[in-house]
Amino acid sequence: MTRPAGASTAGTAGVPRSPSATGRNWRQVIRDQPLIPLIALLAVLVVVLEFASPGIVNANWLGTTLRSAIPLAILAACQTLAMLTGGIDLSVGAVASMAAYLIGTLSPSQGPLVAIVIAVAACAIAGLVNGVGIGVFKVHPLIMTLGMSLVVLGLMSVYQLAMVQQGVHIVDALRFVGSGISFGFLPNSLIVFVPIAVIIVVGLRRTGYGRLLFAIGDNPIAARLAGARVWQVHVALYMLSGILAAIAGMLLSGLNNTATVSLVEQQVLPSVAAAVIGGTSIMGGRGGYAGTIVGALILTVVTTLLNVLEMPEAVKQILFGVIIVVVAAAYTRVSGDS
Amino acid sequence: GSSGSAGGAGGAGGATKYTIGFSNAGGVGNGWREAMLCSAKAQAVKSGNVSKVTIIHRDTDAPGQLSDIRTLIAQNVNAIIINPSGPDALNPAIAEATAAGITVIAVDASVTAPGAYNLSNDQEQYAYLGASWLFKAMGGKGAVVYMRGIAGHPADTDRDKGFQRALAENKGITIANTAVTKWDPVTATRQINDIMSAGTKFDGIWTSGVDSNIVDALKGANHAYVPIVGADNAGFVTQLLNEPGLKGAAVTNPASIGGAGVTLALQVLSGKKPASNTVHVTPELWSNEDDAGKAKLKAAADATLPPTWPLGLTIQDWTTYSKPELIACKGPGDA
Amino acid sequence: MTASSAALGSRRTVVTTALAFVRRNGWTVALVGLLVAFLAITKLLQPNYGPAGIQGLAISILPIGFAAVAQAIVVIAGGIDLSVGSIMALASVTSAVLMLNNDDLFGVGVVIFVLLLGLAVGAINGALVVVTKVPDIVVTLAMSFVWAGAALLILNTPGGGAAPWLMAIISGPLGSPWLPKALIVLAVIVAVVWIPLRRSTFGLAMYAIGSSPLAALRSGVPMARSKIVAYALTGFFSALGGLALTATGGVGAPVPGSYTLQSVAAIVLGGVSLAGGRGGVVGPIIAVIILALVRTDLFFAGVDPNWSTAVQGAILIGVVTFGSLVAMRKVRA
Amino acid sequence: MTVVAPELLLNATDVAKHYGAVVALRSASLAVRPGEVHALMGANGAGKSTLVKILTGGVRPDRGTILVRDRPFVARSPAEARRGGVVSVYQEPALIPDLDVRSNLRLTQSPIEATRHWLAELGLPELSLADLVRDLPLASLRIIDLARALAIEPDVLLLDEMTAALPANLTERVLEVVGRQRGTERSVIFISHRMIEIAAVCDRATVLREGETVGVVDVTAGSENRIVALMLGDIASDLPARVAAVAASANRPADVRPRLSARNLSVGTKLSDVSFDLFPGEVLGVVALEGQGQDELFDVLSGSERPSSGEVQVDGAAASFRHPADAIRAGLVYVPADRAEALLMQRSVRENIALPFSTRFGAWGPIDLRSEGQKVDAAIKTLQIDTRAASEVRRLSGGNQQKVTIARWVAGGIRTMLCFDPTRGIDIGTKQQIYALLRDLAAAGTAVLLYTSELKEIQLACDRAIVIFRGRIVAEIPVADADEPTLLRAAYDLKPDAVMPEELAAETMSAEAAGAEAAVADAAVGAVASQAGSGGTQ
Numbered sequence A: 001m002t003r004p005a006g007a008s009t010a011g012t013a014g015v016p017r018s019p020s021a022t023g024r025n026w027r028q029v030i031r032d033q034p035l036i037p038l039i040a041l042l043a044v045l046v047v048v049l050e051f052a053s054p055g056i057v058n059a060n061w062l063g064t065t066l067r068s069a070i071p072l073a074i075l076a077a078c079q080t081l082a083m084l085t086g087g088i089d090l091s092v093g094a095v096a097s098m099a100a101y102l103i104g105t106l107s108p109s110q111g112p113l114v115a116i117v118i119a120v121a122a123c124a125i126a127g128l129v130n131g132v133g134i135g136v137f138k139v140h141p142l143i144m145t146l147g148m149s150l151v152v153l154g155l156m157s158v159y160q161l162a163m164v165q166q167g168v169h170i171v172d173a174l175r176f177v178g179s180g181i182s183f184g185f186l187p188n189s190l191i192v193f194v195p196i197a198v199i200i201v202v203g204l205r206r207t208g209y210g211r212l213l214f215a216i217g218d219n220p221i222a223a224r225l226a227g228a229r230v231w232q233v234h235v236a237l238y239m240l241s242g243i244l245a246a247i248a249g250m251l252l253s254g255l256n257n258t259a260t261v262s263l264v265e266q267q268v269l270p271s272v273a274a275a276v277i278g279g280t281s282i283m284g285g286r287g288g289y290a291g292t293i294v295g296a297l298i299l300t301v302v303t304t305l306l307n308v309l310e311m312p313e314a315v316k317q318i319l320f321g322v323i324i325v326v327v328a329a330a331y332t333r334v335s336g337d338s
Numbered sequence B: 001g002s003s004g005s006a007g008g009a010g011g012a013g014g015a016t017k018y019t020i021g022f023s024n025a026g027g028v029g030n031g032w033r034e035a036m037l038c039s040a041k042a043q044a045v046k047s048g049n050v051s052k053v054t055i056i057h058r059d060t061d062a063p064g065q066l067s068d069i070r071t072l073i074a075q076n077v078n079a080i081i082i083n084p085s086g087p088d089a090l091n092p093a094i095a096e097a098t099a100a101g102i103t104v105i106a107v108d109a110s111v112t113a114p115g116a117y118n119l120s121n122d123q124e125q126y127a128y129l130g131a132s133w134l135f136k137a138m139g140g141k142g143a144v145v146y147m148r149g150i151a152g153h154p155a156d157t158d159r160d161k162g163f164q165r166a167l168a169e170n171k172g173i174t175i176a177n178t179a180v181t182k183w184d185p186v187t188a189t190r191q192i193n194d195i196m197s198a199g200t201k202f203d204g205i206w207t208s209g210v211d212s213n214i215v216d217a218l219k220g221a222n223h224a225y226v227p228i229v230g231a232d233n234a235g236f237v238t239q240l241l242n243e244p245g246l247k248g249a250a251v252t253n254p255a256s257i258g259g260a261g262v263t264l265a266l267q268v269l270s271g272k273k274p275a276s277n278t279v280h281v282t283p284e285l286w287s288n289e290d291d292a293g294k295a296k297l298k299a300a301a302d303a304t305l306p307p308t309w310p311l312g313l314t315i316q317d318w319t320t321y322s323k324p325e326l327i328a329c330k331g332p333g334d335a
Numbered sequence C: 001m002t003a004s005s006a007a008l009g010s011r012r013t014v015v016t017t018a019l020a021f022v023r024r025n026g027w028t029v030a031l032v033g034l035l036v037a038f039l040a041i042t043k044l045l046q047p048n049y050g051p052a053g054i055q056g057l058a059i060s061i062l063p064i065g066f067a068a069v070a071q072a073i074v075v076i077a078g079g080i081d082l083s084v085g086s087i088m089a090l091a092s093v094t095s096a097v098l099m100l101n102n103d104d105l106f107g108v109g110v111v112i113f114v115l116l117l118g119l120a121v122g123a124i125n126g127a128l129v130v131v132t133k134v135p136d137i138v139v140t141l142a143m144s145f146v147w148a149g150a151a152l153l154i155l156n157t158p159g160g161g162a163a164p165w166l167m168a169i170i171s172g173p174l175g176s177p178w179l180p181k182a183l184i185v186l187a188v189i190v191a192v193v194w195i196p197l198r199r200s201t202f203g204l205a206m207y208a209i210g211s212s213p214l215a216a217l218r219s220g221v222p223m224a225r226s227k228i229v230a231y232a233l234t235g236f237f238s239a240l241g242g243l244a245l246t247a248t249g250g251v252g253a254p255v256p257g258s259y260t261l262q263s264v265a266a267i268v269l270g271g272v273s274l275a276g277g278r279g280g281v282v283g284p285i286i287a288v289i290i291l292a293l294v295r296t297d298l299f300f301a302g303v304d305p306n307w308s309t310a311v312q313g314a315i316l317i318g319v320v321t322f323g324s325l326v327a328m329r330k331v332r333a
Numbered sequence D: 001m002t003v004v005a006p007e008l009l010l011n012a013t014d015v016a017k018h019y020g021a022v023v024a025l026r027s028a029s030l031a032v033r034p035g036e037v038h039a040l041m042g043a044n045g046a047g048k049s050t051l052v053k054i055l056t057g058g059v060r061p062d063r064g065t066i067l068v069r070d071r072p073f074v075a076r077s078p079a080e081a082r083r084g085g086v087v088s089v090y091q092e093p094a095l096i097p098d099l100d101v102r103s104n105l106r107l108t109q110s111p112i113e114a115t116r117h118w119l120a121e122l123g124l125p126e127l128s129l130a131d132l133v134r135d136l137p138l139a140s141l142r143i144i145d146l147a148r149a150l151a152i153e154p155d156v157l158l159l160d161e162m163t164a165a166l167p168a169n170l171t172e173r174v175l176e177v178v179g180r181q182r183g184t185e186r187s188v189i190f191i192s193h194r195m196i197e198i199a200a201v202c203d204r205a206t207v208l209r210e211g212e213t214v215g216v217v218d219v220t221a222g223s224e225n226r227i228v229a230l231m232l233g234d235i236a237s238d239l240p241a242r243v244a245a246v247a248a249s250a251n252r253p254a255d256v257r258p259r260l261s262a263r264n265l266s267v268g269t270k271l272s273d274v275s276f277d278l279f280p281g282e283v284l285g286v287v288a289l290e291g292q293g294q295d296e297l298f299d300v301l302s303g304s305e306r307p308s309s310g311e312v313q314v315d316g317a318a319a320s321f322r323h324p325a326d327a328i329r330a331g332l333v334y335v336p337a338d339r340a341e342a343l344l345m346q347r348s349v350r351e352n353i354a355l356p357f358s359t360r361f362g363a364w365g366p367i368d369l370r371s372e373g374q375k376v377d378a379a380i381k382t383l384q385i386d387t388r389a390a391s392e393v394r395r396l397s398g399g400n401q402q403k404v405t406i407a408r409w410v411a412g413g414i415r416t417m418l419c420f421d422p423t424r425g426i427d428i429g430t431k432q433q434i435y436a437l438l439r440d441l442a443a444a445g446t447a448v449l450l451y452t453s454e455l456k457e458i459q460l461a462c463d464r465a466i467v468i469f470r471g472r473i474v475a476e477i478p479v480a481d482a483d484e485p486t487l488l489r490a491a492y493d494l495k496p497d498a499v500m501p502e503e504l505a506a507e508t509m510s511a512e513a514a515g516a517e518a519a520v521a522d523a524a525v526g527a528v529a530s531q532a533g534s535g536g537t538q
């Protein structure tokens, strides 16, 4: 049975070009390709950096910048994935530090491989508990992960006292991966990061699980009615987040040749900022990892810029905050439906 | 750990046994603070004169610490040792404690309450000593990278005073870059890398607390070593001894100040009051340039400890425990 | 309804009103019960616990108590303010710098000025949220850096001073030794601001915009203005928290403590829904007291202080999980 | 009829509004006389709601003049419009869920006593003002909203699809109250997709098409055709044929097994002992007044809720659903009435349609984009979804959104479909498409359970109907007999030709007016019946 084509369009208003059509197209492009303005912003910052400190932008700079941005980008992956579902993971700092510290203390006695397995398992368990709390018991992610970070920090402090005799040994492989730079500009941590980035970027678009993350962030009721067991998605998500945090913790301990129970704490808020700057909506349902990576790079370059300019700490903090507001506001202006 | 319980049980009927409270207001998970607490416990055991050390320890500020001190008062301890969150803030509670006949000792930083004793690392002197050595090692001229702690933290402020004093005395020295590390290794590493990337020329580094990471960063970037001053942290001391071409010095900031506090408390309790209410533990400087310094570094070095742990494990005349006793971290009566 | 005697009717209304009160404020009532239980445990663990302990408790919860009220207001109105701790630091240093070496009268002026500053800073937060349409959590996270930076600009190390009367106003008891002034100050200030507010049309508007922004708009609630005022009030109470810091510490503290996240935890325990529109300020204040008592009790019970951090995290998770289980049961019933 | 004053109460001319490139209103005009009930008609997306929002200050127009009593009227917010005497009851309730009814009234400064009066008039005399809004059913909220608006005696009252979510009994009360405004100094602008309601209460109708006023029609017997023609433009001529096609419905062979059987299903006190069979190839209608247990029935069948007793059988075997996923695996798919419950508003049409493909744990892995694309495209084609704004579903019109909720299941192949009021608030053209789709699905062997709040739809789309009253099935009616009066009486659980029992009347009407109202209600039922009759002969 066929119906005249007119029937389907009868329900919709005509869509003629309005006078501001070109303005809208420009917005549309930015909205569909948020990477373009982000990369432009990054480029501008790099130019400003070069002006601020002529000669700084070179291969060596590229290597160290990437190297610092990578752990941040991985932590920001945790935030991106959680934010897509409308959540957040404040426990990444404690969990990542736990991974670093466990490996540091266990590797002398257990060997690096076993130590890494234990550490990643511990982080996955912390993530599992987060996921069960959030997915099954419907605890707000902010509260659940905040509580989890206290639990992990407390347990690690207790553990630390028990392990003082063991000392901390940073596994050579982690040092190599975390801090090494090959060919003068390629940090070795790319070996870890590139596969992670590719899996996340592609996975978000082309896997059923990726789709579900967006779906849950957009409308959990709809996802449930369509047959998704939302709690499973949450549990998997926060476990994944725990494992990613573990990887970031390992890279950071390798990069800094240190493992302490609060090593990564200072990176938590920047990781949220990187995801926000990268265009992922904290309300869920919108965003992606490619933007987050650029966001992490932007934050890294901004930090370098502020370091190089020797801004007083107070000014640094103020500028840091202002940049987040301005970028996020620009995003909302462009992509929102004001 | 068995010595602790043995001491506690054996002395039960003997000499007077005191209970001591310890209030710490910061840095859950901070290695230096943990070492401080362990040293207090170890010294309490060693003294044989303490039946119990109760520790209130959490991340808090003045209001929280006020409450903690009052909680300790409610426990009827004989002495309270405080690592204070500020010089004046705790005075009301300290006054209540002294009024209740409790001996109050402030360690690490000082308090202004009249009845309290202060036993502290002299942070201004700490910075002055290191900076003076550094500027001399730089030949009295050149640019220094100045890596501070947490902006707004009292210890950081005191250290800045000492650093500035040394700077004023060395006209040839300029500051190449001032970085605020927040005592965070990750932040500090980023900063030194940025400074090197920017091509900033520097001839020496003074760093507050975060040190081995800075050496690692120089090494990682193939930057020539410059004279560097850090603290007596396990990782840095090992580097000073083993890194070829690294010229540097460690200034002691002993965490065993906690144990020293116990000793002072017991002295006061037994009637041996010190001449002044303020006792400074003067920092020492161990440089790897002279033999005396090297010997001290060698004696202190302990590669098995975590790199961020302080090595000033004992303070002469103030602590009597052995290193294993400290590391066991058991107080009187602890299993 | 059938006819019944007036007396019976009125008694029934008293009972039903009481029941309705308990039903609607179930969480707060349960919290009061929990508070009493913890006080009893404290007394059991430490028979010496008395006025001095209460005194210390009251002073220690004063800043976080104000912070929790601040957070509760904005969350009820459908927002969240991650800059509460930073505003407290800003207020603390501002008051300390201005009060140092000045007389009492000037000190009073300083207090008023700092409260106005809090209002202004909060209003800026609110205006940014309204104008940029960026989610509250992002705006206030960013502004937390800005206000913390501003605090550091004013004072880059703890310093300044507190007017003696300001310190006196919160230390010591009033009347009975069991009644610490700090608690009275908290109760009186919160009551004086909150009760009229709660009953005003603006109070309704606040709950309205938190509960359903669209319905609020259509009910004629001035959205932007209400949101900005809610944030301004949050700034106001944050400034009170900052003043409490100065008053208890005697100096201005430029580095914000962990008050922001603590305040979020406290309001959630106190029965405020992070989704907005539900809860009050009494629950959060009780939650703050309970959290402080838990720590004291853990200490009295001889628990290793490092464990107590973990235990506090577990309690936070546990209580909120319990609350959400109760809510789920209700939905099913 | 009424004596119409010559001057206009409200006169909006050449109102335009665009959102980006989308023109919501091109040039709308609306002239309302005092004392008239004026219908605002138009297909989905014609611009009715936008015009309402502009008139009441919810949205700022790009262009146009609005005069109220010949004076320029500028409202920057709903509150300001209210002060100017123009008040709207919007498509969604405007009550605050976390406040009680009294606080809601206080918030809008509505007179309490007058509101109580109107609540009684509208059939909710027993409502307690201390009730939390979130605890009240949707229909009550709509009524409170209306009572609150009436209480402030606005000059112009705008009702945007006021009746769409109301059960038949409350709809009658609303129509009756709206009718009473005729001949006063005040006017009502009435929006509804139900022609019968327009015919029952409206004096004139302004018709919008694609953002433009295309005609003003006096509502008289037979004017519906003209209104529909104006609303739809070219496709209007296609309508009768489709109605006829529906009438020739399926014949079931005798030996076929039921696809879905309910056996003594109960849910608390809401649903008791419900049993029925649903066969492949049939559309079974469910008729019920608001809140008679139909929500619970659909929740149980769709796996959202578990029955307290009884059993669901699929293909003769007992099935137990703990989660919608279980129901879906058993072949039962659910289309909720509320599009906001079904759609991912920020995601694309494609992702929305493909959502069920990836919900199973086993399907979390890589997606075969080719085969997904084919299935999605086929579903889009089957449902004729307008995909111009396909990158985000929220940019589609309501009707197209509703189609997406169905397309999702069409794409995967449907065995049994549970549709809960799928045509709520969508225009006639789209409704026709949905009826046709249901018939097509049934013809292909799908079993469809269809709850509808519009009784007329039973005869347009179903093979038979069951009627639920107070949680029990009280009647099963073959389609041939399922005209609206019959259904309505069954829905009230009345014996044929019986008089309404007293208690029932008291439940739906204010006590003092009960006697007088009963007659009016009967008259309304009569009007509805005659309307349905004339619809059938078109």
Ligand SMILES: Nc1ncnc2c1ncn2[C@@H]1O[C@H](COP(=O)(O)OP(=O)(O)OP(=O)(O)O)[C@@H](O)[C@H]1O
Binding pocket: A011, A012, A013, A337, D019, D020, D022, D043, D044, D045, D046, D047, D049, D389, D394, D395, D396, D397, D398, D399, D400, D425, D426, D427
């Ligand atoms: N936010 C938006 N941005 C761009 N276009 C939109 C937006 N919202 C709706 N549209 C466009 O408006 C048209 C109709 O949408 P609208 O929401 O008015 O549906 P509707 O007519 O109200 O439907 P219903 O009557 O079923 O509710 C669609 O063609 C869609 O493209």
Ligand SMILES: Nc1ncnc2c1ncn2[C@@H]1O[C@H](COP(=O)(O)OP(=O)(O)OP(=O)(O)O)[C@@H](O)[C@H]1O
Binding pocket: A012, A013, A337, D019, D022, D023, D024, D025, D042, D043, D044, D045, D046, D047, D048, D049, D050, D051, D397, D398, D399, D425, D426, D427
């Ligand atoms: N917020 C919006 N953003 C973009 N376009 C919109 C928006 N709201 C409405 N529109 C557009 O305005 C047009 C008219 O929408 P409106 O809601 O007024 O239609 P309607 O006649 O009320 O439809 P319905 O009968 O479905 O309620 C639609 O085509 C839609 O595209």
Ligand SMILES: [Mg+2]
Binding pocket: D048, D049, D050, D091, D160
């Ligand atoms: Mg509409």
Ligand SMILES: [Mg+2]
Binding pocket: D045, D049, D398
């Ligand atoms: Mg609509």
